[in-house]
Amino acid sequence: MAQDDWQMQIAFDPLYQGATLVIDDEVDIELDSTDVIVDMFRCYISNIELIKNDLVLVQEKDSYHLLDAEEIETLSFTLDVEEGVTYDSIRFMIGVDSLTSVSGAMGGDLDPTKGMFWTWNTGYIFFKVEGISPICDTRKNRFVYHLGGYESQYAAQQWVTLPIMSNSEMKITIDIDEYIEKVDLIDMPNVMSPGKEAYKYAKIASSIFKISE
Amino acid sequence: MLIASVAISIYACANTKVLTTQEVITFEVPDGWPQPIYDFTKNPLTEAKIELGRKIFYDPILSRDSTISCASCHLSYTAFTHTDHDLSHGIEDRIGTRNSSALTNLAWSPYFMWDGAINHLDMQALAPIAHPDEMDFDVALVIDRLNRNESYKSAFAEAWGNETATGERFLKSISQFILTIVTSNSKYDQVMRGEVGIAFTDKEQKGYEQFKAKCASCHVEPLFTDYSFQNNGLSIDPTLNDNGRMMVTGNEVDSLKFKVPSLRNVEFSDPYMHDGRFRRLKFVMRHYGYGMVEHDNLADQLKGKIDLSKNERVELIAFLKTLTDKEFLLNDKFSFPK
Numbered sequence: 001m002a003q004d005d006w007q008m009q010i011a012f013d014p015l016y017q018g019a020t021l022v023i024d025d026e027v028d029i030e031l032d033s034t035d036v037i038v039d040m041f042r043c044y045i046s047n048i049e050l051i052k053n054d055l056v057l058v059q060e061k062d063s064y065h066l067l068d069a070e071e072i073e074t075l076s077f078t079l080d081v082e083e084g085v086t087y088d089s090i091r092f093m094i095g096v097d098s099l100t101s102v103s104g105a106m107g108g109d110l111d112p113t114k115g116m117f118w119t120w121n122t123g124y125i126f127f128k129v130e131g132i133s134p135i136c137d138t139r140k141n142r143f144v145y146h147l148g149g150y151e152s153q154y155a156a157q158q159w160v161t162l163p164i165m166s167n168s169e170m171k172i173t174i175d176i177d178e179y180i181e182k183v184d185l186i187d188m189p190n191v192m193s194p195g196k197e198a199y200k201y202a203k204i205a206s207s208i209f210k211i212s213e
Numbered sequence: 214m215l216i217a218s219v220a221i222s223i224y225a226c227a228n229t230k231v232l233t234t235q236e237v238i239t240f241e242v243p244d245g246w247p248q249p250i251y252d253f254t255k256n257p258l259t260e261a262k263i264e265l266g267r268k269i270f271y272d273p274i275l276s277r278d279s280t281i282s283c284a285s286c287h288l289s290y291t292a293f294t295h296t297d298h299d300l301s302h303g304i305e306d307r308i309g310t311r312n313s314s315a316l317t318n319l320a321w322s323p324y325f326m327w328d329g330a331i332n333h334l335d336m337q338a339l340a341p342i343a344h345p346d347e348m349d350f351d352v353a354l355v356i357d358r359l360n361r362n363e364s365y366k367s368a369f370a371e372a373w374g375n376e377t378a379t380g381e382r383f384l385k386s387i388s389q390f391i392l393t394i395v396t397s398n399s400k401y402d403q404v405m406r407g408e409v410g411i412a413f414t415d416k417e418q419k420g421y422e423q424f425k426a427k428c429a430s431c432h433v434e435p436l437f438t439d440y441s442f443q444n445n446g447l448s449i450d451p452t453l454n455d456n457g458r459m460m461v462t463g464n465e466v467d468s469l470k471f472k473v474p475s476l477r478n479v480e481f482s483d484p485y486m487h488d489g490r491f492r493r494l495k496f497v498m499r500h501y502g503y504g505m506v507e508h509d510n511l512a513d514q515l516k517g518k519i520d521l522s523k524n525e526r527v528e529l530i531a532f533l534k535t536l537t538d539k540e541f542l543l544n545d546k547f548s549f550p551k
Contacts, residue, residue, distance in 0.1 A: 104255060104335035105384035112339055113353040113380035119343040121461060122332040195463055 006083045008050075009169040010090075011076035013212065014041050014069050016176040023070040031141075033134050036180055040130035041069040042116060043174075043205070044096050044109075048079065050087040050164070057085065064096065066109040066116060087164045094206055095126030095157035101150040123150050123194065126157065127205045129179060136189040143185055147202045149194025156198050158206035171212040178208045234261035234371060240320065243397040244406065246435055249320035251334055251392060256385045258392065261372040266390025267550050268368060269383065275355055276304055276348035283341070283387075286313040289547040292478035293317060293394060299489030303347035310346075310453050312489035315482045317396045317541075318475060323440055327471045327487040330461045334391065335384045352380060359383065396477050396541040397435075404535070405435070413535065419525075420532025427519050428529075431473045431512070437536065442470040443512040446505025450488055457487065469508055480537045494533060498526040 014021040016038055023039055031037065045065045050058035058081055068074045081087070096110065101123050105112065116125045127147040136143045149156040164170055182204045191197045238258040242248060269275070273282040286301040287293040293316035295301045301313040311327050325331035331340060341347040342355060359365040359378040366376040373382050403411040413421060424432075433439040442458045447469065449455075458467035471487045485491040491500065501519040505511065521529060541547075 102332045104252070104333040105381045105388070107379055107381035111380040112336065112384065113356050115353065117336075117339065119336075119339040119352075121330045122336045 006081050007078040008081045008167060009076060009078050010048075010172065011169070012045075012067055012172050012174055013075070014067075014174040014176055016180075021069045021176055031132070031134050036131060036133040036135070036185065038129060038131040038176055038180070040128055041067075041174075041176065042125075043067050043094060043127040044116065044124060045092050045094065046096055046100075047093045049091045050079070050081065051089045051091060051161075052085065052087050056091075057082070057087065062108075063092075064100070064106075064109050066114055081167065086167050089161050089163050090170065091159060091161045093157050093159055094202070094209070095148065096124040096150070097157060098150040098155060100124075118146075118148065118193075121193065123148055127202060129176070133185055136185055138189050143189040144192055145183065145190075145201060146192045147198045147205060149198050151194065154195050154199040156194065156202035158202050160206050160209045162209065162211050165211065173210045173212045175208040175210055179204060182207075234264070235259050235374075238263075240392065241395075243395070243402070243435070246397070247321065250323050251320040251388070253392075256335070256388060258389055259372065261368075262386050262389045263393055264390075264550065265368045265372040266386040266388065267547075268365075269387055270390050271549050274358055274362070275342055275350065277350040278304060280304060281348050283338070284549070286341075286347075287316050289544070290481075290542055292396070292482045292542065293547075294482045299484050299492075301347075303341070303344070304349045307346040307349075309344070310455055311487050312484060314474065315478060316391055317394055317477055318436055319394070320392045321436055324472075328458045328461050329442060329472060334388045337391075338384060338387050352383075356380060356383060394547055396538040398540050399477065399538040400535040401532075402435075402538070414531070416528050416531040417535050418532075420528035420530065421535075423521065423525055423529045424532050427521070428476075430514050432476050437476040438473045441473055442467065443473055443515075444469045444508050444510045445471070446500070446508065446511050446515055447486060447488075447490070448506045450490070453488060455488065466510060468510060470510070476533060477536050478538060478542065480534045481542065494530050495526065498529065502526075 021038060021041055023041070043066075045067060046063050048060040048063045048065075049056045058079065060079055065077060066074060100106065100110065110124070116128065117123070118125060125146045125148040127145070129145045131143055132141050133143060134141055147156055162170075162172065183201060188197060191201055236259060238260065240249065240253050240258060270283045273279045273285070275282060281304050286295040286298075286303070288295065295313040299312060300308050300310060302308050314325075314327065319325070319334055322334070325334065325337045326340070331337045339352055342350050342352050356378050359369070365378060369378050369382060370376040372386060400411065400413075404413055431439055431441065431443060444457075449469065456468055458470040459465060461467070479485075479494070483492060483494075485494070485497050491497050498521060501515065502521055503518065505515060505518060
């Protein structure tokens with residue numbers, strides 16, 4: 001029993017413009033020409049592993065977590081770990097593995113009612129960022145990034161490995177500013193299907209997960 | 214007393230054989246058919262779940278304005294497709310871009326839709342629910358509606374042991390009903406099984422020979438499809454510009470390729486082709502005889518055309534009509550729930 005009681009808290013913190021991203025429906029203010037408002041951030045974190053000396057010591061079962069900046073309780077969860085072990089690193093996937101993507105209806109965070117499933121071309125959306133900026137020459141100045149795709153050539157799942165500083169809690173920052181800086185809001189404000197662009201942008205998405213100082 | 218107790222034990226013994234609606238039902242594979250693709254271990258069939266799926270299938274509650282059900286475009290009496298409509302219409306009579314598929318023997322299908330865009334039967338229903346020309350709704354809102362509906366609460370409780378509808382339970386229930394829609398008792402099947410007193414007529418037999426020589430390489434028995442995607446020489450309809458499989462893979466070699474459809478109940482699944490352009494089987498024959506466009510990626514089997522004399526076409530159609538399964542088309546288990 002005692003072993004099960006040892007847990008590591010993992011908390012994700014989506015940071016934007018110097019603070020935790022707050023999704024507010026009531027953005028009504030006059031935007032400056034270069035403002036970029038982010039009003040949606042969701043992503044799947046899956047297949048979490050804890051590693052020590054290059055060995056995988058912990059593999060979370062049914063490891064699928066949907067992070068949603070609008071629902072703060074989704075941003076942190078706990079992992080069962082072994083008492084007294086100090087792990088070197090955590091490894092996880094951004095997205096949903098291909099096997100699960102072709103295995104039919106799932107429950108929990110993978111339930112297709114969660115708004116993270118393409119209906120016209122089966123598969124999970126791994127990473128969603130949406131918002132508004134006057135620099136986007138689109139309907140209502142919106143930009144929409146729905147990244148996913150599980151089929152070979154442009155399979156968009158990304159593995160992330162980060163060092164572990166403490167065996168009781170870890171904070172992982174999601175640097176939304178960096179994503180917004182690296183994507184092309186002017187020429188590519190919409191990516192909503194699997195393919196070359198989604199693959200390229202998923203690579204960018206994987207680089208914004210960082211250990212908090 | 215002794216007699217009474219014996220009688221009771223016999224009764225109890227017999228009683229254990231009565232199926233409850235929660236008992237797992239084994240999916241029966243017709244003799245000589247391949248094993249199904251659908252993984253029943255992940256969604257074991259029960260009567261309560263099949264019935265729930267059937268209730269959902271026939272319920273317009275799935276559409277935004279509660280006018281369109283699955284059955285609107287997939288009628289049991291016409292092999293679960295939309296007869297007389299080249300392109301199926303959905304909510305507010307909006308017209309889609311494709312002819313609705315016949316929902317039969319889907320346990321054997323490795324993918325769904327004319328272009329294979331859907332990878333699993335469970336996920337198929339999400340597409341028409343969300344499509345603006347079909348049900349124009351959102352599955353999360355469908356689930357909200359079901360959770361506020363007393364009759365669904367009791368149906369989910371009976372099927373899933375819990376009155377709460379979730380996306381997973383909802384989709385798996387629909388799959389269960391669809392999976393039971395098996396057609397395997399046409400005259401063709403009876404002849405192949407060697408049933409007493411059943412034989413092809415001369416005309417049907419000659420048509421079967423034609424079929425085996427000229428059609429069966431794609432329409433492979435006994436499911437009458439090989440589940441491949443082929444370009445079958447249809448000209449592009451400039452009002453639709455439907456590129457088929459290429460729209461899924463993004464690969465030019467898949468341009469204008471569509472799923473090879475099963476021919477079971479083909480007599481009743483008119484009109485034909487992905488856009489329903491041919492109203493009658495004879496038009497299909499003419500297309501393969503002299504109507505095909507020589508696209509670069511025309512299916513190899515169709516190069517050189519399928520040249521049939523008028524008599525041979527009549528014979529082939531006579532054979533195709535032996536694929537009609539009347540018992541299936543009129544089966545009460547598949548029709549509107551009472």
